[in-house]
Amino acid sequence: MTEPTLCDPSVKQASGYLDIADDKHLFFWFFEARHNPEEAPLVLWLNGGPGCSSTTGLLFELGPCRITNEGKSVAHNPHSWTESANVVFLDQPVNVGYSYADGSTSVNTSPVAAEDVYAFLELFLARFPKLQKLPFHIAAESYGGMYAPSIASEVHRQNRALARTTAGADAVPGLVHINLASVMIGNGITDPLVQMASVPDAACDGEFPVFDDPDGPQCQALRTKVPTCERLVQSCYNFDSKFTCVPALLYCNSQLMGPVVREYHAA
Secondary structure (H helix, E strand, O other), X not given: OEOOOOOOOOOOEEEXXXXXXXXXXXXXXXXXXXXXXXXXXXXXXXXOOOOOOOHHHHHHHOOOEEEEHHHOEEEEOOOOHHHOOEEEEEOOOOOOOOOEEOOOOOOOOHHHHHHHHHHHHHHHHHHOHHHOOOOEEEEEEOOHHHHHHHHHHHHHHHHHHHHHOOOOOOOOOOXXXXXXXXXXXXXXXXXXXXXXXXXXXXXXXXXXXXXXXXOOHHHHHHHHHHHHHHHHHHHHHHHOOHHHHHHHHHHHHHHHHHHHHHHHHHO
16 A cells, blocks of 8 residues: 555645455555545445446546646646545446456455455555544446445445454454444436436426427437337346346347437537
8 A cells, every 4th residue: 555645745644555465456545635624424436337437437427626738737626535534536436447356256246345345445444544533435337326325335234244243252353433424426327217217208398408399300309219128127136147237238229328428418
């Protein structure tokens, strides 16, 4: 683990790997808050994907710096969340971003990913004990709509289990209660069956429509795609296989989200 100065030399940083198992190595980059870090909340930031590195959030969204000069330098971001929060940017699950696993080890479900993140948090808080008393928030975007609730559920479950144990034989040495305060989800994927079907409603009839004419040919075409998208997503829910879920993703994204994104960027 190192103490870098890139992005914000005015605050304490820590970056590197915590090994949650012999074959699982999670990469993180931590920034103390610019103001009152002893009392500021602790935030875990996760990008989605699945498969997106959280350095995306660090370098392009809410982090303390922005990439400039065609990737050769960085610039101070005065609007960073680190103005008022201690923030951990975590690459997860293993094999995402700089995190990696040995051999054929992989993570293929959100519940397993949540268990790994909980293990990371316990190691992280053990390494930085002064953060243990702070309120803890999980913030995520996109597929983080799946990650964040799973992680929060695992933290809550482990907190309850920890509270039931005593100093006797069942106690786990070193584990600490995590002060889970909230879950924050931006632009989150939470239920594709509902969300994908609502794309024409939002893009054509919503408060901020993408298409000018809610009864025009573009909106009519969008609505005709909904039944097939719903049928494919329901098949994914029923059988939970790449043979059902990948076709659902490809169809719904190309036939519903694709036209909306193209229209938005053309406007």
